[in-house]
Amino acid sequence: MSEIGLFEAMYTARALRRLKPDPVPDEVIAKVLEAATQAPSGGNAQNWIFLVVRDKSQRQKIGAVYRKASDEVAEIYAARGRPNYMTEEQFARLMKGGAYLWDHMGDAPVLLIPCARKREMPPPEKLPDAVAKRYDAHLAQQDRIWGASVYPAIQNINLACRALGLGTVITTNHILYEDEVRQILGLPDDIFTFALMPIGYPLGKYGPLARRPISEVVYSDRWGEPWTAKP
Numbered sequence: 559m560s561e562i563g564l565f566e567a568m569y570t571a572r573a574l575r576r577l578k579p580d581p582v583p584d585e586v587i588a589k590v591l592e593a594a595t596q597a598p599s600g601g602n603a604q605n606w607i608f609l610v611v612r613d614k615s616q617r618q619k620i621g622a623v624y625r626k627a628s629d630e631v632a633e634i635y636a637a638r639g640r641p642n643y644m645t646e647e648q649f650a651r652l653m654k655g656g657a658y659l660w661d662h663m664g665d666a667p668v669l670l671i672p673c674a675r676k677r678e679m680p681p682p683e684k685l686p687d688a689v690a691k692r693y694d695a696h697l698a699q700q701d702r703i704w705g706a707s708v709y710p711a712i713q714n715i716n717l718a719c720r721a722l723g724l725g726t727v728i729t730t731n732h733i734l735y736e737d738e739v740r741q742i743l744g745l746p747d748d749i750f751t752f753a754l755m756p757i758g759y760p761l762g763k764y765g766p767l768a769r770r771p772i773s774e775v776v777y778s779d780r781w782g783e784p785w786t787a788k789p
C-alpha cells in the first residue's frame with residue numbers, strides 16, 4: 559500500500575466506529591504500536607503500556623463495561639444538548655455513531671488499551687525548601703499532565719490506523735468503571751487506562767472532518783484579540 563501524506567491523514571482520520579469483524583494481522587497492529595511508541599512523553603519517561611485485546615471473551619467483557627458506562631454518559635450528553643457550533647444533523651450523527659458503538663465495542667477484532675504507570679513524586683523532605691513549600695502545586699501539576707504523556711501516543715495510533723487503512727476511535731467512557739476493566743485485564747495497582755480504541759477494517763469512509771475554523775478558536779497575543787491569517 560502506498561503511504562498517504564501526513565496532512566491528508568490528519569484531515570481525514572475521523573472517528574470510525576463501524577468496523578468489519580475480519581481479523582487484523584498482528585504485524586499490522588505491531589506497526590500501529592511502534593508508531594504509538596514514537597510519541598513524546600514528559601521527560602521521555604515512556605511510562606506507557608499498551609494492552610492489545612484480541613481474545614473474544616475478554617473483548618466481550620470489556621464491551622459490556624463500555625456499554626454500562628456509555629448509558630450514563632449518554633444522559634450527560636442529552637442534558638448538555640447540542641453545542642452551538644454543530645448543526646442538528648452533525649449532532650444527530652455524533653449521537654447515532656456513539657450509540658452504535660455501545661453495542662458493538664466487543665465486536666471489533668482488536669481492542670487497544672493505552673495505559674500508563676503512575677510515577678510517584680519524591681517526598682517533600684527530599685526536596686529543597688523552596689520547592690517543598692510548593693509541593694501541592696507540584697502535585698496538581700503532575701495530576702494535570704499525567705494523561706498528557708499518553709495522548710500523543712494515542713493520536714499516533716489514530717493516524718497510523720488511518721495510514722494503514724484501519725478504522726478506530728478514541729474512547730474513554732469505560733473510565734467511569736475503570737476498576738472493572740482493571741480487573742478483567744489483571745492490571746497492577748500502579749497502571750491506569752487512558753483510552754479504549756476499537757480497531758478493525760472500516761465499514762465507513764474516512765474524512766472529511768467537521769471542525770471549527772481557526773478564526774473562532776485562536777487569539778493573538780492576548781485573550782480576545784483576533785488571529786486573522788488564513789492557511
Ligand SMILES: Cc1cc2nc3c(=O)[nH]c(=O)nc-3n(C[C@H](O)[C@H](O)[C@H](O)COP(=O)(O)O)c2cc1C
Pocket residue numbers: 571572573574652655656659727728729730731732767768
Ligand atoms: C479524549 C476523547 C474521548 C472520547 N471518548 C469517546 C467515547 O467514550 N465514545 C465515543 O464514541 N467517542 C469518543 N470520542 C470520540 C469523539 O467523539 C470524536 O473524536 C469526535 O466527535 C470527532 O469525531 P470526527 O473525527 O469523526 O469528527 C472521544 C474522543 C476524545 C479525543
